[in-house]
Amino acid sequence: MGNIISQTSIKQAVEKIDGLSENALEKLIETYAIQQEDLLGYVMQAGVEYENDELNTFSIYYFAIVMEAFNQQGLKLKQIIEDEIHAIQDPFVLALDEINQNEDYTPLHELVNQPHLMEFMSYEIEAEDEDGETLDEETRTQLFIVSASMIAVLNAAIIK
Secondary structure (H helix, E strand, O other): OOOOOOHHHHHHHHHHHHHOOHHHHHHHHHHHHHHOHHHHHHHHHHHHHOOOHHHHHHHHHHHHHHHHHHHHOOOOEOOOOHHHHHHHHHHHHHHHHHHHHHOOOHHHHHHHOOHHHHHHHHHHHHOOOOOOOOOOHHHHHHHHHHHHHHHHHHHHOEOO
């Protein structure tokens, strides 16, 4: 169970990220970007491919929270390279097909192997912001795909 990020670690990550000044948050994101440059590039590519600038804003925010959650849990990550990101793509696409065709999330959850993070992201994607706004359907779907694949890649990079 040690490699599964706890709800406590997620809560601590959110509190830390949301408690930072804009300047401090930028510095933290820069630190994480340096540690996981290829992964952040991959995450940012989604906003370009989907032609959705709003997606990038959310993707960077959740990249910071997810990285911080791994940090809070005390998990060490190897630096992810593009090949490792590509290696997850085929099983990930198959898992998404299973969701679309049969509404079966099991293959995705098995691939990602971070139940609390997935639960957190599902909640976040559906939730209203402080202004009572929710994400449009397209952005919700895109953010789910981006965050699930990011978490899957990070989970595979845990140094055991």
